[in-house]
Amino acid sequence: MIAAYSASSQARVNAALETLFHAPLPELARLYEAMRYSVMNGGKRVRPLLAYAACEALGGKAEQANGAACAVELIHAYSLVHDDLPAMDDDDLRRGQPTTHKQFDEACAILAGDGLQSLAFSALLDPRLSSLDAAIRLQQVTALAHAAGPAGMVGGQAIDLGSVGLKLDQKALEQMHRHKTGALIEVSVRLGALASGRAEQDELKSLQSYAQAIGLAFQVQDDILDVESDTETLGKRQGADIARGKPTYPALLGLDAAKAYALELRDQALHALRPFDAAAEPLRELARYIVDRRN
Secondary structure, three states, rough: OEEEEHHHHHHHHHHHHOOOOOOOHHHHHHHHHHHHHHHHOOOHHHHHHHHHHHHOOOOOOOOHHHHHHHHHOOOOHHHHHHHOOOOOOOOEOOOOOEHHHHOOHHHHHHHHHHHHHHHHHHHHHHHOOOOHHHHHHHHHHHHHHHHOOOOOOOHHHHHHHHHOOOOOHHHHHHHHHHHOOOHHHHHHHHHHHHOOOOOOOHHHHHHHHHHHHHHHHHHHHHHHHHHOOOOOHHHOOOOHHHHHHHHHHHHOOOHHHHHHHHHHHHHHHHOOOOOOHHHHHHHHHHHHHHHHHHO
């Protein structure tokens, strides 16, 4: 089921994203080419899938979440472009292809990331992507700004960079990843739920618990794959976090305990969805996929 759902959702968000990369001036063609390259070069589209699935779980139609799906993927892509820069993680491979600063140059990559960040907020307000009430759009913009900014993803990256070579305990490690990885996953679910136009506070609370669990599980599994997988499968350099001296769950807990913890977090996510009916099945399948994936 998840394969078919993923394929249809990926096609939906990719078609929506393609409408956003048309340079308004010939002089901007290279910048827009770099922006498009950074977004349309593959990827699992987990965050857009979560936005669509959350919308449908509350009785909405998937297309109502097109703006949300595009916005979270654009923020994710911008974060990867900047993370890969020499000043940060200094990576030259992403999704099996040269990173943006390698394909273009560092200055262009910085500007492409900046452009993608701005474009994400435009996507939430773009009437071509979804027609939502202004009050809902305002809630979405506010939520995304918080999740993507210094109190969320950007703050998590700052903590991450400051933690290289340090030995963090589990509480500190989770604090970092709830910001760096979890915040954007959590807001993906929230934006999709809001797009349904039917979100009640108790439902949002249950979905938040779900998203917090899978957000952490996603990072735990990433750390496991950094140990167990290979560069070709991952599409990025295997063992990079270990080589940089970054704190990881396998290093802290041991590989077997990290795997057990990922499964525990998956079960927490599934438990949080107990109030929902069969319409939430894609969310359940995504929770399972996050800890079963191999890249």
